[in-house]
Amino acid sequence: MQNIVFSTDISEALDNVLTVKSFNRIFVIVDENTRRLALPLVNSGHVEHAHVITIGAGEVNKNLNTLTHVWIELGTNGATRHSLIINIGGGVVTDLGGFAATTFKRGLPFVNCPTTLLAAVDAAVGGKTGINFAGMKNEIGCFAKASDVIISTGFFSTLPIEEFKSGYAEMLKHAMLSDTAAFHALLDIDFNRISGEWLLTQLKTSVKVKADIVQRDPHEQGLRQALNLGHTVGHAFESLALQRGKPVPHGYAIAWGLVVETILSRLLRQFDSNHMQRLATFVRENYGIFNITCDDYAELLHFMHHDKKSMNGEINCTLLNSCGNVNTGNTIDPSDMKAALDIYRDLMHI
Amino acid sequence: MQNIVFSTDISEALDNVLTVKSFNRIFVIVDENTRRLALPLVNSGHVEHAHVITIGAGEVNKNLNTLTHVWIELGTNGATRHSLIINIGGGVVTDLGGFAATTFKRGLPFVNCPTTLLAAVDAAVGGKTGINFAGMKNEIGCFAKASDVIISTGFFSTLPIEEFKSGYAEMLKHAMLSDTAAFHALLDIDFNRISGEWLLTQLKTSVKVKADIVQRDPHEQGLRQALNLGHTVGHAFESLALQRGKPVPHGYAIAWGLVVETILSRLLRQFDSNHMQRLATFVRENYGIFNITCDDYAELLHFMHHDKKSMNGEINCTLLNSCGNVNTGNTIDPSDMKAALDIYRDLMHI
Numbered sequence: 263m264q265n266i267v268f269s270t271d272i273s274e275a276l277d278n279v280l281t282v283k284s285f286n287r288i289f290v291i292v293d294e295n296t297r298r299l300a301l302p303l304v305n306s307g308h309v310e311h312a313h314v315i316t317i318g319a320g321e322v323n324k325n326l327n328t329l330t331h332v333w334i335e336l337g338t339n340g341a342t343r344h345s346l347i348i349n350i351g352g353g354v355v356t357d358l359g360g361f362a363a364t365t366f367k368r369g370l371p372f373v374n375c376p377t378t379l380l381a382a383v384d385a386a387v388g389g390k391t392g393i394n395f396a397g398m399k400n401e402i403g404c405f406a407k408a409s410d411v412i413i414s415t416g417f418f419s420t421l422p423i424e425e426f427k428s429g430y431a432e433m434l435k436h437a438m439l440s441d442t443a444a445f446h447a448l449l450d451i452d453f454n455r456i457s458g459e460w461l462l463t464q465l466k467t468s469v470k471v472k473a474d475i476v477q478r479d480p481h482e483q484g485l486r487q488a489l490n491l492g493h494t495v496g497h498a499f500e501s502l503a504l505q506r507g508k509p510v511p512h513g514y515a516i517a518w519g520l521v522v523e524t525i526l527s528r529l530l531r532q533f534d535s536n537h538m539q540r541l542a543t544f545v546r547e548n549y550g551i552f553n554i555t556c557d558d559y560a561e562l563l564h565f566m567h568h569d570k571k572s573m574n575g576e577i578n579c580t581l582l583n584s585c586g587n588v589n590t591g592n593t594i595d596p597s598d599m600k601a602a603l604d605i606y607r608d609l610m611h612i
Numbered sequence: 613m614q615n616i617v618f619s620t621d622i623s624e625a626l627d628n629v630l631t632v633k634s635f636n637r638i639f640v641i642v643d644e645n646t647r648r649l650a651l652p653l654v655n656s657g658h659v660e661h662a663h664v665i666t667i668g669a670g671e672v673n674k675n676l677n678t679l680t681h682v683w684i685e686l687g688t689n690g691a692t693r694h695s696l697i698i699n700i701g702g703g704v705v706t707d708l709g710g711f712a713a714t715t716f717k718r719g720l721p722f723v724n725c726p727t728t729l730l731a732a733v734d735a736a737v738g739g740k741t742g743i744n745f746a747g748m749k750n751e752i753g754c755f756a757k758a759s760d761v762i763i764s765t766g767f768f769s770t771l772p773i774e775e776f777k778s779g780y781a782e783m784l785k786h787a788m789l790s791d792t793a794a795f796h797a798l799l800d801i802d803f804n805r806i807s808g809e810w811l812l813t814q815l816k817t818s819v820k821v822k823a824d825i826v827q828r829d830p831h832e833q834g835l836r837q838a839l840n841l842g843h844t845v846g847h848a849f850e851s852l853a854l855q856r857g858k859p860v861p862h863g864y865a866i867a868w869g870l871v872v873e874t875i876l877s878r879l880l881r882q883f884d885s886n887h888m889q890r891l892a893t894f895v896r897e898n899y900g901i902f903n904i905t906c907d908d909y910a911e912l913l914h915f916m917h918h919d920k921k922s923m924n925g926e927i928n929c930t931l932l933n934s935c936g937n938v939n940t941g942n943t944i945d946p947s948d949m950k951a952a953l954d955i956y957r958d959l960m961h962i
Contacts, residue, residue, distance in 0.1 A: 333746070333752060337745075338746075365715075366751070366752060368750070368832075369754070369831070390718065395687075396683070396684060396688075398687065400718070401687065401716070403715060403717075403718045404714065404715055404719070405718055405719060481719070482718075570717075
């Protein structure tokens with residue numbers, strides 16, 4: 263089981279975690295941005311003497327070249343199996359840094375310090391590491407868990423609101439997988455007035471949902487597919503946006519995908535109509551709309567048929583009977599998907 | 613626990629293993645030699661329709677370029693997590709193929725069919741996968757077990773005697789870690805007259821020794837160091853031979869290393885003198901001698917201090933009180949090592 267620490271003080275939390283470990287050397291992996299913005303917030307004696315490895319920022323650098331660079335830095339600076347790696351960054355740093363740690367000399371222990379809300383609720387927890395390869399997202403990687411994940415809201419206060427909302431969409435997903443009360447609690451947010459204390463409480467609940475699912479199904483054999491809620495349609499929206507030359511943030515695509523898959527849950531699984539409408543209104547007001555016409559349906563369905571999670575080319579979705587009552591592995595008829603997309607356009611006032 | 617199958621008929625054994633599995637596609641990884649010499653011996657309907665990926669033969673190809681080639685072949689030929697990889701080859705194929713399998717889409721299942729005695733008793737069992745990187749052996753890799761290992765003596769009958777003896781040295785090591793009877797049984801061999809049936813019996817005993825140790829310590833935290841017997845000195849001999857421009861087979865270096873570490877066990881742990889002498893005679897008669905003078909001691913000790921298994925630059929050896937009574941993690945005083953090397957030269961008639 264991963265040790266997940268929640269704190270408002272990253273330095274203290276990190277010191278507490280490191281004090282009880284033994285290691286011969288610490289390596290810190292950051293990207294250009296987190297080296298400048300996040301690393302100075304970490305006032306830990308342990309980190310002061312660490313060797314810092316910096317990678318390029320952004321998804322475009324989550325590749326084999328960057329991984330090779332990290333491996334070489336570890337080797338030339340004397341990393342052994344008794345060294346420790348601390349990843350300080352968003353999902354690119356924790357995914358790539360975790361994969362480098364797990365594969366160098368067949369595995370060094372590593373600690374994740376996510377600096378974005380999205381990484382805190384998604385990438386940093388659960389043991390998926392990897393890189394993009396040959397044009398495919400996360401094509402190469404391992405299941406390998408950070409020994410400790412330190413989630414500190416101190417990093418999030420300076421996040422652009424768009425990045426904050428992107429992570430919040432994954433929290434919405436976790437709430438819907440959990441129970442109705444958690445779902446309503448998150449919809450009451452005012453993005454202009456968020457207290458660190460409130461956020462920390464919500465994060466504890468949200469991360470626990472994911473950690474529990476991952477513990478019961480670490481290698482994505484079944485139950486873990488629940489975490490795919492909103493993602494079959496969300497990924498299709500993301501791909502369509504990319505094709506249009508107007509990429510959208512991942513979390514925004516997931517928010518819109520959650521609306522469509524909630525509509526499907528209403529159509530096929532009696533999901534509560536008021537809850538469906540409330541989610542659609544919340545997403546429309548806070549994330550805006552992803553504009554589609556029925557001319558886009560064929561392309562969207564094409565993306566869904568080719569989703570990584572698809573077996574045998576069918577459209578596969580996680581559906582909800584209600585918040586917390588989850589059905590994984592549903593094959594969706596294209597006509598049902600089109601009906602859901604019609605209703606999405608109605609609810610989003612398109 | 614890995615399923616380890618012993619057979620004289622690779623085709624039947626493989627069919628039995630594959631019949632109870634479900635997969636959407638089979639990929640076979642071979643090298644140039646095993647494609648030509650071993651693959652034609654596999655008359656399995658499952659393998660006939662597999663996509664075959666061929667890599668260059670030999671240690672020099674156990675690198676990132678070859679790994680990238682395998683990843684691309686898997687991706688462009690539609691491998692998914694529901695596909696299966698069968699590695700047919702020596703340690704390079706099983707190490708690199710296993711690492712490719714474990715990292716492609718975060719892990720496909722794989723089956724190892726070792727075609728050399730060395731791979732059968734060492735590389736194919738136990739879950740160490742990887743590649744060489746930046747001049748270091750096995751610098752990048754993972755702990756990941758083949759679901760099944762099929763050990764078929766059918767492959768070994770055509771091995772050059774030098775390769776056969778190389779694997780046999782690791783069997784000697786397993787016997788010494790196990791008990792005195794197993795040790796004596798192996799010393800009774802006549803390399804000119806080996807029956808497949810006798811070999812299969814010995815292999816079952818030998819592989820079980822390794823499998824039992826690995827199961828109790830999969831990630832090399834302690835007990836697994838027992839398998840390092842003979843390797844601290846063996847690796848130093850190997851490195852010195854390489855430096856002299858006259859490389860020696862790995863198993864030969866291990867045979868000579870076993871002699872020196874058995875002498876150390878005599879000096880420091882009361883290992884039986886007759887057993888020590890019997891091993892030295894067997895190795896001298898069947899493996900010849902590795903020639904050293906006292907002028908080589910400084911260089912040999914330098915290699916031992918920099919061994920991958922060394923902690924804090926000390927010389928670390930596994931020692932035996934007797935066959936089967938094992939002490940791991942011993943720090944060896946350089947003067948004791950020099951005394952053992954002196955006796956090695958006496959026993960080898962150097």
